[in-house]
Amino acid sequence: MRIAVVGAYGAGKTTLITAATARLGLPAAHGTPMRDPAGSRPKPLEQTTEPELIQLVVRRHAERLLAEAAHPEGFLSDGSLLHEWIYATVRLAVGLHPGSDEDPQFVTADPESPYRSVLDHLGREFVQRAVTAYDAFVHLPVEFPLSDDPPxxxxxxxxxxxxxxxxxxxxxxxxxxxxxxxxxxxxxxxSTLCTVER
Incomplete structure (x- = not known):
């Protein structure tokens, strides 16, 4: 079984996977944290430039591919091959702390920006890979407030x-x-999903 546990930041993905690996006997596959772009002075993630953000997305995507490939018999992925692309797309479209408008239909890359256009095309590639990489996706909705201070x-x-x-x-x-x-x-x-799928 290749299962991607997905959801927004702070939805509880890592907590669930940590509890599930022992119970289900499936290893966990993690992407590494978003780190400083190669060749740049270390800086907080929120201060990265658009090209640096895309560099980080590609690096972490490659690291996640390798982490999942190390378990051909099956795994629980903390996030998915879409994870970093989702974050960067929203970040480039609306910023790190968007306003309180509660009714946008969805976020999409702005074709007028070369960086957003590149990210949009990367997303098409990532989506195609994700479709074949997992047997199922388990979504954790946002049910708990952020506990980070400051978030x-x-x-x-x-x-x-x-x-x-x-x-x-x-x-x-x-x-x-x-x-x-x-x-x-x-x-x-x-657990029920894994039992049914097997």
Whole structure:
């Protein structure tokens, strides 16, 4: 089983996967944290330039590919091959702390920006890879407030990220399951899925 556990920042992906690996006997595949762009002075993620952000997306995407390929028998992926692309697309479209407008339909790359156009085309490649990389996606909706102080992103940024993620997955038609509630409920949903799929 190759399962991607997806959701916005702080949705509980790592917590669920940590609990599930021992119970299900599947290894975890993680992407490394977004780090300083190669060849640049170390800086906070929110201060990276547009080309540096794209560089980070490509690097972490490659690292995630390698992490998942190390477990051909199956794995639980903390995020997915779409994860960094979703973050960067929302970041370039609306900024790190967007306003409180609650009714944008979805986020898309602006074709007038060369960086956003590049990111849009990378996204098409990443989506195609993701469709074949996983047997199923398990989505964790935003149910808990950010606990970071100060939070690295706004709640609205999380909402936009989740909305773009779900739209992208629905458009592909891949198997998508939702796990809600406390950890025990989410773990049961994931366990049931693995039992059925096997």
């Amino acid at each position: 690295p992103i706004s709640e609205h940024f999380r909402t936009l990220s989740d909305r773009l993620l779900l739209k992208t997955l629905h458009d592909t038609g891949v198997p998508l399951h939702t796990a809600t509630g406390p950890l025990t409920s989410r773990l049961q949903t994931l």
